[in-house]
Amino acid sequence: MKILLIGASGTIGSVVLEEMKKDAEIITAGIENSDITVDTTSPESIKQMYEQVGTVDAIVNTAGIEHYGFLKEMTPEQNQIAVQSKLSGQVNLVLLGMDALSDNGSFTLTTGILMDDPIVKGASAAMANGGVRAFVKSAAIEMPRGLRINHVSPTILEVSVEKNGHLFEGFEPVSSRRIGLAYRKSILGAQTGEGIYVY
Template sequence: MRILVVGASGTIGKAVVEALQGVHSVEIIRASRKNSDVTVDISSTESIKAMFGQVGKIDALISTAGSTHFGLVEEMTPEQNQFTVNNKLLGQINLVLLGLNYIRDKGSITLTTGITMDDPLVTGASAAMASGGIAAFVKSAAIEMPRGIRINTVSPNVLEESFEKYGSLFVGYEPVSSKRVSLAYKKSIYGAQTGQCYRVY
């Protein structure tokens, strides 16, 4: 099984790679803008096309990439929000649109959303927009996936590993371990469900 992990060098990506590796029949291809097997910038459709051209056929696509703008709505500029749109929202959706033909029959796609779409957080509106958009896209796209391909999302709570960085925003939240979050991606790949959003709260 060939698994492409976009965002493999990140906090969630590294945990996902660790959860998936060590099985003889699994080949993991790591992708990100730097320090990975394959270079990609998901905010560029040309870069995504080049990545799939280089990687070739895969059985599973995982995205744990997608930067967002955090900031108050009354101070947010269209450009700041557009950054979230170009990266987390359209970046991940374009991975699906441009990658579908590279995914083998009965393969899977797993994208990443986040708790802000369900649990409003001060400064989290732009991130919530992206996550909500991805979740709705995936739920709808699942009924159109060809060749038995499945598509799901994982929506993590704030991670223990990220709590020092984001903890001041997430007061009263109980962070989750990256190991627990990584299991949701494993379930998406090896399970039979499609159109799901696995909330790891």
């Protein structure tokens, strides 16, 4: 099995890499420290990545940047960060990547708990995550050649508490193991159009 893992050097991406590395050949892609360089906010960069990769059995994205800030102070430009990266970036990975998947291959995108359980300063992130969830559900009914598409929606990880825990007061962090298993389920399972929630 061959997997293209976008965002492999990030917190969640490194968890997925560790979980799947014994079961698959993994090609990593990202802004830096990856086999292939890609900027998911650029359709042209995404196209170039797929040209380099060839055909794979699964495409997994854990990359995505979001702006966290008070709603009353947020500018359209700041909100656009999540739109271009977390929302449009992931949608474009699918729109431009179907031909890169073998028959019955799969996309796994990444959303997050904020679309279901909001926090102060998290409106932009929640918006992008909810958009991706709606896209996954709808896109699944049109996927050609038996292709599948799902999203994994994690809460804050235990390893991220020191850095971001102040934003997630009262949230129960989850282990890297649980996150890794959620991505494994999407990659190797049979479901499509689903969310795998790790809350």
